[in-house]
Amino acid sequence: MEPCGLACEVVTWTDIYKAERDGLVRLAYLMTGSPAVAEDLVQDTFVRVMARLDADASPGAYLRRSVINACYSWHRRAWREVRPGDDDRLGAGVRAGGSGFRAVAEPDPGGDVEMWDALNRLPPRRRSILVMRYYLDMSEADVAATLGCRVGTVKSTTHRALADLRKMIER
Amino acid sequence: MNDDELIQRLRRTLEERADSLQPSPGHLPAADWGQAAAARDGRLERPGSPAANGPVGPFPLDGSGPLERQTAEYMLLPPTGPVPITGRARRRPWPVIGVATLAAAAAAAAVVAGLTLSGGSQHLRFTPPATNPPAPQQAAGTTLPHPGPATTSAPATTAAPPAPRPNPVPAGFEPFSVTFVSAYDGWVLGWAPCPAGRCATLAATSDAGHHWAEVGAPDISLAPGHGSDLGVPAFQVRFADRRDGWVYTSPGASHLASRLWSTHDGGTTWSQLPDPMEGATIGDLEAAGGFVHMVVYGPCPAGSSGCQGQFQEEILFAAVGSDHFVPAALAPSVGAGPALSPQVTLWGGYGWLINDNREVVSGARLTPAAGWSSWTAPCTTSGGAGYAAAASATDLAAVCAEGMWGPPDRGIPAGRNWLFTSSDGGASFQAAGPVPGQNPASITVAPGHPGTVVVADGQVGLQATFDGGRTWQTVYGDGSIGFVGFTTAQQGVAIRYSPVPAFVMTRDGGHTWTTVGF
Numbered sequence: 001m002e003p004c005g006l007a008c009e010v011v012t013w014t015d016i017y018k019a020e021r022d023g024l025v026r027l028a029y030l031m032t033g034s035p036a037v038a039e040d041l042v043q044d045t046f047v048r049v050m051a052r053l054d055a056d057a058s059p060g061a062y063l064r065r066s067v068i069n070a071c072y073s074w075h076r077r078a079w080r081e082v083r084p085g086d087d088d089r090l091g092a093g094v095r096a097g098g099s100g101f102r103a104v105a106e107p108d109p110g111g112d113v114e115m116w117d118a119l120n121r122l123p124p125r126r127r128s129i130l131v132m133r134y135y136l137d138m139s140e141a142d143v144a145a146t147l148g149c150r151v152g153t154v155k156s157t158t159h160r161a162l163a164d165l166r167k168m169i170e171r
Numbered sequence: 172m173n174d175d176e177l178i179q180r181l182r183r184t185l186e187e188r189a190d191s192l193q194p195s196p197g198h199l200p201a202a203d204w205g206q207a208a209a210a211r212d213g214r215l216e217r218p219g220s221p222a223a224n225g226p227v228g229p230f231p232l233d234g235s236g237p238l239e240r241q242t243a244e245y246m247l248l249p250p251t252g253p254v255p256i257t258g259r260a261r262r263r264p265w266p267v268i269g270v271a272t273l274a275a276a277a278a279a280a281a282v283v284a285g286l287t288l289s290g291g292s293q294h295l296r297f298t299p300p301a302t303n304p305p306a307p308q309q310a311a312g313t314t315l316p317h318p319g320p321a322t323t324s325a326p327a328t329t330a331a332p333p334a335p336r337p338n339p340v341p342a343g344f345e346p347f348s349v350t351f352v353s354a355y356d357g358w359v360l361g362w363a364p365c366p367a368g369r370c371a372t373l374a375a376t377s378d379a380g381h382h383w384a385e386v387g388a389p390d391i392s393l394a395p396g397h398g399s400d401l402g403v404p405a406f407q408v409r410f411a412d413r414r415d416g417w418v419y420t421s422p423g424a425s426h427l428a429s430r431l432w433s434t435h436d437g438g439t440t441w442s443q444l445p446d447p448m449e450g451a452t453i454g455d456l457e458a459a460g461g462f463v464h465m466v467v468y469g470p471c472p473a474g475s476s477g478c479q480g481q482f483q484e485e486i487l488f489a490a491v492g493s494d495h496f497v498p499a500a501l502a503p504s505v506g507a508g509p510a511l512s513p514q515v516t517l518w519g520g521y522g523w524l525i526n527d528n529r530e531v532v533s534g535a536r537l538t539p540a541a542g543w544s545s546w547t548a549p550c551t552t553s554g555g556a557g558y559a560a561a562a563s564a565t566d567l568a569a570v571c572a573e574g575m576w577g578p579p580d581r582g583i584p585a586g587r588n589w590l591f592t593s594s595d596g597g598a599s600f601q602a603a604g605p606v607p608g609q610n611p612a613s614i615t616v617a618p619g620h621p622g623t624v625v626v627a628d629g630q631v632g633l634q635a636t637f638d639g640g641r642t643w644q645t646v647y648g649d650g651s652i653g654f655v656g657f658t659t660a661q662q663g664v665a666i667r668y669s670p671v672p673a674f675v676m677t678r679d680g681g682h683t684w685t686t687v688g689f
Contacts, residue, residue: 025194025197035192036415036491037490037492073539074461111187115181115184119185134178134185
């Protein structure tokens with residue numbers, strides 16, 4: 001057997017977890033508004049992805065996409081499981097992405113609270129697209145591919161989301 | 172403000188918020204999973220990596236971490252004396268109407284009568300009943316594994332250093348309910364001696380059960396002289412993650428409401444939540460996928476036309492951490508029987524509800540896309556009770572007590588327990604064969620290994636199959652088991668309720684089970 005040296009360095013899931021996990025939690029936090037939910041969704045994603053991919057398959061992009069979809073699915077669950085007429089019983093956070101949760105250890109960085117609150121009140125699809133476009137700097141085509149929609153839908157949704165934000169901030 | 176200014180402001184806010192978040196210390200979902208992946212590829216972890224050395228412990232109860240869930244429940248069953256007319260004890264949420272004997276109802280009613288609530292202090296106190304109290308004959312549970320990869324790796328043996336024990340678990344602690352949110356983090360609820368008699372006590376581990384410490388618990392006590400085996404019929408703990416958990420009690424009759432507490436600091440402090448539904452009993456409560464789902468039921472309102480039988484049932488859910496329960500759109504039918512026993516099994520965003528009312532009468536299925544919807548539960552034609560567990564979002568196993576109350580499935584002899592399996596998320600079930608034993612109380616399937624099934628039995632301990640039900644072996648015969656559940660493919664937990672309550676674990680995929688002390 002030939003010595004393989006550094007070329008045979010094996011990337012383990014431990015390495016990937018250390019490198020990727022905190023960033024993914026921050027991404028999920030922006031998409032859900034809840035640090036606790038974010039950590040859960042990211043951990044959940046690792047469990048699922050570890051079952052499907054090898055560590056040396058460079059799963060970083062796949063992990064990010066999986067976290068995005070996990071957050072989006074989480075939003076959809078929160079929205080769908082409401083009986084007609086129950087909206088008034090559901091906290092605004094559930095409707096709009098988690099800001100109404102009792103946020104466990106939610107950071108309070110100060111800053112632009114008005115913008116953050118407005119983001120929390122956006123419908124999940126609009127919020128997700130804004131985070132992908134303006135936090136991850138994903139192209140419209142990549143956002144469309146991630147969410148399984150057309151580029152035109154991403155454009156129009158982005159436009160509506162920004163309009164919503166402006167309306168809430170300027171109100 | 173033009174679009175560019177708005178976008179700049181949005182970018183700045185997103186970056187500030189992201190930078191301000193300091194995630195809790197996380198760890199790989201399970202060290203053995205990483206090793207399993209490496210082993211599958213014929214390579215090993217780097218020497219010295221945490222995964223190679225086993226889990227790094229102890230882990231703080233800080234709320235970070237994995238979601239693998241396993242919950243257990245303990246519930247009292249028929250009082251001492253005549254067993255049900257079938258001759259077999261059954262799983263029931265409460266003794267009062269869980270048994271088809273007047274003696275049972277009378278004895279249990281006496282227990283209920285002995286329960287008083289001290290005003291305003293959220294303090295449950297039980298006094299001995301005037302008549303012979305019920306004794307535990309059966310316990311049961313639902314498994315709640317979280318999505319986990321298939322693994323054939325060695326057991327998650329931990330070389331964790333001794334954990335600090337600032338609050339050792341009191342001597343005499345008797346376990347009754349267990350919940351795990353990862354291979355390492357778990358809680359066991361039980362009773363321990365205290366000046367008031369016996370008090371609800373919660374033990375927590377963060378190193379896979381090697382070390383335990385007492386954390387806070389709701390203020391519930393049993394009066395002196397009142398054995399813990401006479402305790403509340405449902406006395407359950409569930410956790411969704413390291414922070415958020417619930418304890419609930421069901422005092423024992425449908426006209427008495429359950430009590431529900433929640434914690435958001437890993438069990439250190441608890442607060443009682445408002446009654447989920449006026450006068451309702453909590454039939455089951457499970458958490459996964461960021462949500463906690465609770466099935467409650469209560470007596471039909473007088474003159475109600477839309478309520479068939481004795482009960483109405485509702486599924487409530489809340490985002491973990493919110494304490495704000497809202498009803499799901501589906502309100503399952505519950506049949507006309509007198510002994511409703513809902514069981515919820517979750518797997519991530521998927522779930523299954525089986526309504527057992529002497530026979531399995533209805534079901535509901537949870538999917539991320541559609542929420543809760545009607546579902547044909549297994550065992551609906553078995554004429555008896557049914558218990559189900561999931562090995563993945565698609566692989567289920569169910570054990571049906573054939574012909575316990577009604578005609579059994581065609582071709583299956585009455586009085587036998589039969590294993591059914593599904594590989595399509597519960598859309599269809601196939602008969603796999605007979606299960607040894609008399610009184611099935613709980614079933615679990617190894618995550619990712621649908622052929623590994625363990626059934627808890629009131630008489631013969633634990634029966635296991637590792638080949639999908641073709642052959643069975645007794646893997647634990649030292650007492651009666653009320654709940655069993657895998658936490659990983661290698662690790663599992665169980666609650667023994669006789670001859671004395673005990674906590675039992677396996678670390679080798681279900682082949683051997685041993686009692687674990689506190």
